[in-house]
Amino acid sequence: MGDLTKKVSPWQRSLWDLHKLEQPEARDVQRQGEERYEAFNDFTPETFGDLYSGGRLEELSPEDRAPGSEWASKLHEQMQKVPEWGTLRDRCTGDDWWAGIGATSLMDSMLRQVAPPQSKIDDPRHDAEVEEYLRRLAERRRKAGDQEGADELDAEADERGFCASGKAADAAHEAELMDETEIRNAIREAAVEANEAIDQHEASMDAFGMGAGNGIHSGRLVGGMTPRKLATVVRDNDRLQRIAKYAGRLRRIATEKQRSKPRKGTDEITGIVQGDDLARLLVAEALDAMDPVRECLFAQKLHEQALLQYELNRTPPKEAGPIVMCLDSSGSMASEDRDAWAAAVALAFLGIAQEQGRAFELIHFGESVLRVDSFKANQRARVEDIIDAVSFFAADGGTSFIAPLNEATDRIEGATAGATAGGSALEGADVIMVTDGHCAVSEEWLLGFLKTKHRLGFKVYSILVGSSCRASSNKPFSDETIELDDAAHDEEAIHHLFSEV
Numbered sequence: 001m002g003d004l005t006k007k008v009s010p011w012q013r014s015l016w017d018l019h020k021l022e023q024p025e026a027r028d029v030q031r032q033g034e035e036r037y038e039a040f041n042d043f044t045p046e047t048f049g050d051l052y053s054g055g056r057l058e059e060l061s062p063e064d065r066a067p068g069s070e071w072a073s074k075l076h077e078q079m080q081k082v083p084e085w086g087t088l089r090d091r092c093t094g095d096d097w098w099a100g101i102g103a104t105s106l107m108d109s110m111l112r113q114v115a116p117p118q119s120k121i122d123d124p125r126h127d128a129e130v131e132e133y134l135r136r137l138a139e140r141r142r143k144a145g146d147q148e149g150a151d152e153l154d155a156e157a158d159e160r161g162f163c164a165s166g167k168a169a170d171a172a173h174e175a176e177l178m179d180e181t182e183i184r185n186a187i188r189e190a191a192v193e194a195n196e197a198i199d200q201h202e203a204s205m206d207a208f209g210m211g212a213g214n215g216i217h218s219g220r221l222v223g224g225m226t227p228r229k230l231a232t233v234v235r236d237n238d239r240l241q242r243i244a245k246y247a248g249r250l251r252r253i254a255t256e257k258q259r260s261k262p263r264k265g266t267d268e269i270t271g272i273v274q275g276d277d278l279a280r281l282l283v284a285e286a287l288d289a290m291d292p293v294r295e296c297l298f299a300q301k302l303h304e305q306a307l308l309q310y311e312l313n314r315t316p317p318k319e320a321g322p323i324v325m326c327l328d329s330s331g332s333m334a335s336e337d338r339d340a341w342a343a344a345v346a347l348a349f350l351g352i353a354q355e356q357g358r359a360f361e362l363i364h365f366g367e368s369v370l371r372v373d374s375f376k377a378n379q380r381a382r383v384e385d386i387i388d389a390v391s392f393f394a395a396d397g398g399t400s401f402i403a404p405l406n407e408a409t410d411r412i413e414g415a416t417a418g419a420t421a422g423g424s425a426l427e428g429a430d431v432i433m434v435t436d437g438h439c440a441v442s443e444e445w446l447l448g449f450l451k452t453k454h455r456l457g458f459k460v461y462s463i464l465v466g467s468s469c470r471a472s473s474n475k476p477f478s479d480e481t482i483e484l485d486d487a488a489h490d491e492e493a494i495h496h497l498f499s500e501v
Contacts, residue, residue, distance in 0.1 A: 002125075004042045004069040005076060007058040012049040019048070019100030022228055026100060029107040036116050038123040043072045048103040050079070054093035055086070067164065068124045068171030071117075071178060075110070078183040084191035091198065097228065101201070102194040109190035114182045117174040124171070127164035131157045200241075201227070204234045206248030207347055208383050209354065225383040233387065242337055243390055246344035250494070254348040255355070257498040271311040276302055280309040321429030321458060322359035322377070322415050323349050326404040328435035329364045329394040335436075338465045342434040343390040345463065348498065349432060354381060361411045362389050365404035366397035372407065399437035402445055405460075405477065409449070412458050429458035436466040438473035446476055453477075463497065 020026045033040035049057050065073065079085050092098040138153035205227050225233075234240045272282070285307050288298040301307045325346045333339045346362055353360035359377040364370045373389035375381045412429045441449075453460065462474035462481045474481050484493050 002042065002066070003060060004039060004046060004066045004072045005060055006046045006049065007060060008045045008049045012052055013045050015052065015096040016045045016048040016100065016103070019096065019104075022232075023100065023104065025108075026104045029104055029111060032111050033107055035120065036111075037071060037121045039066065039069065039072070039121075039125070042066075043075070044103055044107060046072070046076070047079075047106055048099050050076070051089050051092040051099035051102045052094065052096060055089050066123075066125055067128060067168040068121065070172045070175035071121065074175050074178055074180075075183060078180055079187055082184050082187045082191065084188050088191040088194055091195070097201075098194075098198050101197050102190070105194035105197065106187065106190040109186040109193065110183075113186035113189065115179065117177075119170075121171045121174055122167045124164040124167035127160045127167065131160035131164060134160060200234075200244070201231045203248035204230055204240075204244045206251050207244040207344065208247075208386055209251070209347075209351055209381070230383060237391070239340065239391060239393070240387065242340035243343045243347070246337075246341050247347040250344050250348040250498075251351045253495060254352055254498040257495065269310050269312060272308055273311045274306045275309050276305040276307060277309050280312065282308045282310070284308070320356055320358045320427045321412060322361055323353045324361040324363065324408040324411055324429065324431045325349055326363045326365055326408060326431065326433040326435075328366075328399060328433075328437060329370055329392070330366050330397055330399050330437055331395045333436055333465075334393070334395050336466065338436055339393050339395070342465065343393075345432075345434055345497075346390060347386070350375065350381065350386065352498070353377075359415060361408070363404045363407050363411075364392055364394065365400065365407075366394055367400045368403045369407045370394050372411075374411075399435065399439050401433070401435075401439055401474070401477070402441055404433070405431070405449060409452055409456070412456050413452075416456055427457075429456070431458060431460045432463065433460065433474070433478075434463045434465065435474075436464070440473065441477065449477055461497075 020030065030041060030044050033044070037043065046057065088102050092102050134153050134157035138150040138157065141150040141153060208230060234244055285298070288294040327342050327346060333342065350360050353375065357378040360375040362373040364372070371392055373385070375385070408431045415429065459479040460477055462478040464474065464481060464483045482493050482497055
């Protein structure tokens with residue numbers, strides 16, 4: 001019906017309505033709240049607006065507040081006394097998605113922890129509006145000369161006004177009975193729950209390459225899916241929740257390590273030219289900048305782009321070959337969350353491939369190749385395809401290293417042939433195998449594989465998860481083996497992992 005105690009803009013109301021439309025939890029808790037307080041549907045936009053605006057909603061004066069809104073004023077008053085709520089509000093400022101999560105958490109916590117009123121608190125505004133309408137009709141009747149009709153309408157208006165006053169008094173009485181300690185505890189718990197929910201959503205977005213989002217990102221289309229839609233998909237899938245728990249952190253580490261690596265392009269000095277690139281200045285020009293007498297001349301030449309500088313011929317780095325991930329999909333990988341951690345590693349390397357414009361191949365294997373998911377070079381992957389790829393886990397059968405490595409070799413050879421046909425060349429590809437098992441490879445196969453590896457110029461990294469692994473099984477065909485007893489928390493090994501590829 002309108003504002004209760006704070007002035008909420010139409011824009012903020014529309015954002016809250018959109019959040020309810022997309023999040024059934026918000027609709028459910030608001031419906032439950034309306035069973036206690038008829039005006040609850042106006043209190044929730046105020047809570048949302050308070051979070052979204054960073055606490056800058058305009059408070060209505062006592063005389064302008066809706067009758068019977070004392071309970072809402074009391075809740076808002078207690079929010080200001082809880083430091084955790086203030087911290088959450090700072091985090092939600094300007095972000096409609098996070099603010100919606102915070103408002104929903106508050107409603108849910110209130111319903112669970114704050115004692116309900118003795119009976120439903122009716123909204124007196126309905127009766128007050130009817131009373132006002134009847135008064136206007138009575139005045140029209142009176143002007144028309146129908147005094148009897150006007151008196152009847154006035155009597156009915158008096159009755160409506162009496163009902164409105166009674167409902168307002170009941171609401172004020174129930175507000176006095178509300179336990180402030182219960183309210184603050186509920187607000188504190190709501191802030192904790194909201195922050196945890198936001199952390200989970202941010203981890204999901206990081207995991208699938210959407211980036212931790214402000215509200216401006218919550219509805220945007222990234223890779224064929226919005227972050228809000230992704231949050232719903234992950235929420236309803238236990239395996240994706242477990243993957244996202246690891247993947248966001250791993251992708252951040254991977255990005256940090258890759259960006260700190262030097263580019264492999266070359267710069268060759270081919271002459272001296274005029275310009276304004278301070279990074280390529282001749283020493284003599286740089287000295288003028290430090291000379292009080294000649295610094296004006298330096299400034300003039302800089303403005304005229306007439307400074308002497310080296311001319312460089314830049315040779316860009318070669319296009320890199322594909323990253324090929326071989327993921328063990330045997331049943332033993334399901335223990336200790338190894339399958340989820342391995343899928344998270346795959347997501348991290350897919351992120352590297354996407355950033356570097358490289359193709360990415362994901363090979364699931366057991367005793368044979370079970371499935372291959374391909375992502376093209378220089379093309380953004382669709383989030384649906386990524387989810388489909390990492391969701392697969394056979395959890396069955398034994399282990400064979402030969403089958404996936406042969407598949408990886410074929411994929412790399414195909415990419416190399418395609419690059420050659422296109423008149424370009426590829427730098428070495430990378431093969432990463434994640435497994436918790438061990439198996440022998442024949443000497444005949446190993447000899448042929450090593451020759452092919454040398455010819456194509458790719459490297460193999462084996463990540464061995466769990467204490468049961470035997471590095472000796474992988475060392476013959478690997479350039480490096482990384483052993484992880486605790487895949488989720490071995491920080492040194494994880495950082496090293498993303499420094500090599």
